Structure formats: C-alpha cells, structure tokens
Amino acid sequence: MSATRTVEVGGQPGYAVHVGPGVLDRLAEHVRPGRRVLVVAQPGREVVVADAVEALGSAGARVLTTTVPDAEAAKTAEVLTGLWALLGREGFTRDDLVVGVGGGAVTDLAGFVAATWLRGVDSVMLPTSMLGVVDAAVGGKTGINTGEGKNLVGAFHPPRAVLCDPAWLRTMSRADYVSGLAEVVKCGFIADPVILELVEADPERAADPAADPELAVELVARAVQVKADVVAADLREASLREILNYGHTFGHAVELIEGYTWRHGDAVSVGMVFVAELAHRAGLVDGDLLARHRSVLGALGLPTAYPGGADRWADLRAAMGRDKKSRGDTLRFVVLEGLARPTRLVGPDEELLRSAHAAVS
Known part of the structure; x- marks a missing residue:
C-alpha cells in the first residue's frame, strides 16, 4: 500500500493536499456538531459520496447532498443559481461548509458556490479524477463557463483542504x-x-x-x-x-x-x-x-x-x-x-x- 503524501499550499489561508489511502478520515477535522454541509457531487460518485456523508455525519454535521450534471455541463449559470437557491432554502450561513466530490468541473463549480455564497464560506475538495487532484482542486481557482469561453466567470477562493484517495482514481476510465x-x-x-x-x-x-x-x-x-x-x-x-x-x-x-x-x-x-x-x-x-x-x-x-x-x-x-x-x-x-x-x-x-x-x- 502506498504511503500518504501531504503537500502544503502556502498563502493566506494556507491548506494541505493529502493524497493516499484513507485520507477521507481527515474530513471530520473540518466539521463540528451542528455544522451544515452541502455535498456537491458528480454523477457516478455514489460510493465516495456515501463514505463522505458517513464521515461527516459521524462528526455531528447535518449533511445535504446534491448531484449536478456531468463534466462541463455542470459549469453553467443555471446550475449555479440552482445551488444558490438550495443554500438559501436550507438557511446556510457563513459558518457552514461546501464539499465538492468529483472531477475538475465539479470542484470548479463547488468552489465557486462556496466563494460566492454570503461572500465566501469554507470548502473542502474531494477530487476523484487525475485532472481534479493535480489541477482544478488545487490553487483556489473556481468558476463556470459562458457561451463566450471557458472559466471566464469565477473567483479565487482557496479550499480548507483537498483530499484524494488513489482508489478513487482507479474507478476512472x-x-x-x-x-x-x-x-x-x-x-x-x-x-x-x-x-x-x-x-x-x-x-x-x-x-x-x-x-x-x-x-x-x-x-x-x-x-x-x-x-x-x-x-x-x-x-x-x-x-x-x-x-x-x-x-x-x-x-x-x-x-x-x-x-x-x-x-x-x-x-x-x-x-x-x-x-x-x-x-x-x-x-x-x-x-x-x-x-x-x-x-x-x-x-x-x-x-x-x-x-x-x-x-x-x-x-x-x-x-x-x-x-x-x-x-x-x-x-x-x-x-x-x-x-x-x-x-x-x-x-x-x-x-x-x-x-x-x-x-x-
């Protein structure tokens, strides 16, 4: 079994990227009893979502999950406004958390939701693709596409952590x-x-x-x-x-x-x-x-x-x-x-x- 590797990303705020078996255990570090969490997931990631919900629930979080369209179809203004509406109905506050589960498109979208809701709430990324873990989920860039181009609307909003279990990557084509x-x-x-x-x-x-x-x-x-x-x-x-x-x-x-x-x-x-x-x-x-x-x-x-x-x-x-x-x-x-x-x-x-x-x- 490969060992876990941790890369520290400096800046304000700084955060860590953990890559290795069992890293999902670290998700509980970012919740406390009563904290609301929205898990934004890519289709086909049900196993990872279930494990994340269990870890969050065990730490006392109140968890809501939603599945968005696959790949770049998730990064639209329509999907974004739908997520804002969901957060509003559920009464999410600045003390709550957004978790992105999936490839780079979902981490881009989930990060932008976190960046814009109440001018910024915490986020944790669980990239399940190679592109997601090495690119989209790291660095604090978030955003959506428009008809005029890719990632033209977005914000810089570093996550609190990025967690990637290599087993998730083995589920990819x-x-x-x-x-x-x-x-x-x-x-x-x-x-x-x-x-x-x-x-x-x-x-x-x-x-x-x-x-x-x-x-x-x-x-x-x-x-x-x-x-x-x-x-x-x-x-x-x-x-x-x-x-x-x-x-x-x-x-x-x-x-x-x-x-x-x-x-x-x-x-x-x-x-x-x-x-x-x-x-x-x-x-x-x-x-x-x-x-x-x-x-x-x-x-x-x-x-x-x-x-x-x-x-x-x-x-x-x-x-x-x-x-x-x-x-x-x-x-x-x-x-x-x-x-x-x-x-x-x-x-x-x-x-x-x-x-x-x-x-x-």
Whole structure:
C-alpha cells in the first residue's frame, strides 16, 4: 500500500493536499456538531459520496447532498443559481461548509458556490479524477463557463483542504485518467523534469493507476507540489502563475469551438505541442525538446494533433483572442526557452502562429 503524501499550499489561508489511502478520515477535522454541509457531487460518485456523508455525519454535521450534471455541463449559470437557491432554502450561513466530490468541473463549480455564497464560506475538495487532484482542486481557482469561453466567470477562493484517495482514481476510465495526465506532464515541462523521466521509464505503467499505485501517488504529489509552489507565490495570477497555463491558450480554444466535447487534457496536450512548435519557430527551444513533447504525450496515448484543424484556423484564432492572458488585442503565450524554463511570448507574428498551427493540424 502506498504511503500518504501531504503537500502544503502556502498563502493566506494556507491548506494541505493529502493524497493516499484513507485520507477521507481527515474530513471530520473540518466539521463540528451542528455544522451544515452541502455535498456537491458528480454523477457516478455514489460510493465516495456515501463514505463522505458517513464521515461527516459521524462528526455531528447535518449533511445535504446534491448531484449536478456531468463534466462541463455542470459549469453553467443555471446550475449555479440552482445551488444558490438550495443554500438559501436550507438557511446556510457563513459558518457552514461546501464539499465538492468529483472531477475538475465539479470542484470548479463547488468552489465557486462556496466563494460566492454570503461572500465566501469554507470548502473542502474531494477530487476523484487525475485532472481534479493535480489541477482544478488545487490553487483556489473556481468558476463556470459562458457561451463566450471557458472559466471566464469565477473567483479565487482557496479550499480548507483537498483530499484524494488513489482508489478513487482507479474507478476512472483509462481515457479520462490519461487525459488528466496531460496536466501532470505539463508540470514536468515547466518545472519538474523528473515527472517526464518517470513517464518515459514506463509509459504503460504511468497510464494505469492500478498497475503501480505508488507511481500514481508520486506523479500526483510531484504535480501538486509544482502547482503549490507557484500558487503560494502568486495566488491571483498576476505574473508567475500564468506558467500553469502552458498549452492552455490553444487547448481552451479547441474546447470552445468543439462545444466542450473534447476532454480538457486532450486539448491541453495538443496545446502544449502547439506552443512547443511556436517556441521552436521563435528560436526559443531546440528540435529535441520539441520532439520530446510529441514523444512523451504520444507514449501515454494523448493526442498531439488537432484533426481537421486546418479548416478551423479563423475560429481558433478568434477563440484564443478571448483568452484570459490576452491584453487588448495582443495574444500572450506561455512558452519554454528550455526545459523547466517557462517564459512568455507576447504578440507573436501572425505567420508564426499560422505555421505552428499547421504543424499540429
């Protein structure tokens, strides 16, 4: 059995991310007799929800559960207002708690509910997906989507804790698990190359959490540590935190124009290849580092090209123009100038963009 790993996320307030068997026992630390708790859950997480309700009830909490639509369909204004109405009917106060159970979409939504109800109540996240634990649940970003783009409405609201039992990750489909690994690989390229080495040593084991639970915990802990270090230095994405968006400008554009039918990690995977191509054409990275993007991601079974993308350039370009990192009409990309050396490329030439796009189409 793999040991529990704890990563401390600094800031005000600071909190811990616990990854390992039996971490649900720590949920009771965040309740007291009589405290009301709303558990916001993704469909198909009934076992985890039942265990959480039992742990909360044993600590004396009054628990209410609700299931929201699956994946990105949960992150809408309609779902959000429905949850606000539920909290209002139940008389939730600032002393109460919101718990998110599910993948990244649910932790984004539950966090935003907590951030906005009475201008902020406590939350605890129980991510049940790889994407959720290494990305969405850590860092205090919360939000919903609009018709104009992903995560354009949100707030910074750090949770009180993040708890993830590796057994929850083993319930995921292989495709969903591998998609979440894109965010892990991203952390390897921008800050911790050991992640890349662990994946390259045995991509098949890295892609299967049941094959090597200790490797799964190690990959999660390393990715969380990268995010924790960045977030502690820049909670509100004023400067350094932008590096966590490596591959996301193009990736979010793909998600938008595909109506969120692409998995987030799959889109980010192509997005990382796109910015590697962009950096290579701008003279920032060599051919070996560019090739390593395709080899690492491809070995896990992640996409490195956007089929049909050649005919979608106008749509992609317009969607990237609405990216949160843009300033006015100027595009800003997180790129590398070497392994684990992220930087920004501001206002690249349009022909450079077209060329990089052609390379991933």
